[in-house]
Amino acid sequence: MTLLVALLASTFFLSNALKLEYTKKIQNTPDIIITDTKAMRETLIDENLVSDLLSINGVSLALPRVYGAYYFSKADTIFKVIGVDEFETYPDKSLNALLLKNTLDENSMLVSKSVAKILKENYYDSYFNFVNADGTLKKVIIDKTFESKNSFREEYLIVMPKCTAKEIFSYPSSMVTDIAVMVANGEEIGFIAKKIETLLPNAKVNIKEDLLVEYENRINFKSGFFLTIFIISFFTYFVIIYDKISGLSSEEKREVGILKAIGWRVSDILNAKLYEGLIISLSAYVIGIIIAFIYVYILGAPLLKSIFLNAISLLDDCELLFRVDYETLALLFFLSVPLYIAATIIPSWSVATHEADEVMR
C-alpha cells in the first residue's frame, strides 16, 4: 500500500515537475521557429530569408540561429554549442544578460562551469581543440565560465561567435540552424505562421504553443508512459481493495468472533476497524508521499526520470522543480484513505452481524 502510494505519488510529482520545467523552458522559446526541409528531413536554412520574414506585418524579430550538439568523446559528453552575434537580441533573457557582460572575439568562447570542469579534467585549462565536421582542428580560447544550470536549464553549454560555431559544424557561410521569429501580438502567432508557410513552402514552421501542447500531451497523465504506470498501480491497488472487500480471512473472522464473544458490540468492532484502517491508510499515505518527495525532489528520481524522459522523447536533462500540488495530494488522499477504510469496515461489518458462535466455527 505504502509502495503503491509512493509509486503513484512519484509519477505525479515527476510529471508535475517536468511540466513546470518545460513551461519555464518554453517561456524562453521564440514564438515561431523555422527550419528548412529537404526530402522530409529538417535541414539548414538560408539566413537571407530573414529580410523576407521581417517584411511580414506583425513580425517583431527574425533571428538566424546557429547551434548544435558537440560530442566530446574523451569524456563521453555532449556539449550544447550556441553561436551568437553581439549585436543581436535573443528571446532567451539569460543569454542576453550573459552577452551584455562579456564580449567575444572570433576565437574565444564562454563555457558553463560543468563544461569547464570536464575540459580541465582532460587537460584543457585555457582552450579547447574542437574537431570540425570536416576533420580539421579549431582551437578556441576559454574566455570565461558561467553558472548555467539555474538560468539556462542546460548544464553543458558553450557560447561562441556564430562564425566560429559555423566553422566547427562546417555550415556554409549563409546557412543557419533555424530562424527564430517573435510576434508582437501573441494572438497573431498562428496567423503569421500560416503566412510564413505560404511564403516558404519547403520550410517547417513550429509554433511555441504547439510545442507546449506536445510537451503537455507527452507528460500529461492521460497519455503515454505515465498512463501505463497509472493503470498498473491502480490495477494493483484495486486488486488489494477487492481482496479486502471480498471477505475476511479465516484468521480475521476468528478475531471478530473472539471480540464478540468477550463482549464487544458490533459498533465497538467497527470502531476498532475504523481506527485500524485509518492508521494503516493514513500512514501509508504520509509515508508514501514522503518517500515520493525524497525520491523525486531530493534524489532527482533516478531510473524513473530517465525512463520517463526516454519514453516521451525529451532526451535533454532537466532539473526537477518543486511545487506543492494540492490537487495531486488530494487525489492520492481520496484514492488511498477513504477507500481503504471502507474496504476494512464493510467485510468486518458483514461478519460482525452474524452470531459469534457461527463466526468462530
Add this chain to the structure above:
Amino acid sequence: MIELQSVRKEYKGGIVALDGVDLKLLEGELVVLRGVSGSGKSSILSLIAGLSKPTTGEVIVDKKRISKLADHFSTLYRRENIGFIFQKYNLIPTLSVQENILLPLVPQNLPKKELESRLQRELINFNIESKRDVMVRNLSGGEQQRCAIARANINNPKIILADEPTANLDEKLSLEFIKLIKEMKSQSRTIVIATHDPLFFDLACVDRVITVKNGKLL
C-alpha cells in the same frame, strides 16, 4: 440461576446439536458436562453465553430470556455476566498478554488506574506477571491457558464457562487449572465445564456431573 427449557439447537445442514434439553443450574454451582466430542456440550455453553440462539426453546439467566435478546443486548449481557474459557484459548496471537487480558474492558472506557489495578490482580492471581509484555504466540500451552482464564475473569463475571479447558494440557497443567477453578468457586461463581477429561468427574469441588449424549441430557 441458569435455566434451559426444552432447548433444541439445529445448525445449518440440519445437524441437530441439542434436542429437547431441560437444565437448571443454581448460583455458585460447579457443574461438569461430560460427553464425547459432538455430543452437544459446547452448544449448551454457547447458548448460556448468548453466543448463539436456540432453534426452539428458552435460555433464561437470572430471569432474563437470553435467547430472545437482540445481538446488541446479548453482547452486553455477555460483557457483564460471562467469562468464557475456550478450548483453543482463542487469544489474539498478535497481541501481548496484557493486551489480551484487557481486551474485554476496551469498549468500557474505564479509567487507566482501574484498568491497571484489574490487570495487576489477574496477572498475580494467574501467575503470569512475568509474561506481561510477551506476545501470546510465544507462550507455552499452560501460560496461554492462564492468560485465557485471566481474560475471562477480568470483568468479574458471575458465570464462568469453560469448553474442554484441559484438552491441550498435560496432567500437571490440568491439575493447576483445577486449582484455579477451585479458587473461582470459592468466590461463589457459577461454573460450567464441558469436558470429557476424567480428572474432573470425581473432584470434591464439583457439585454435579451431567452426561450429554446425542444432544440429550442423561
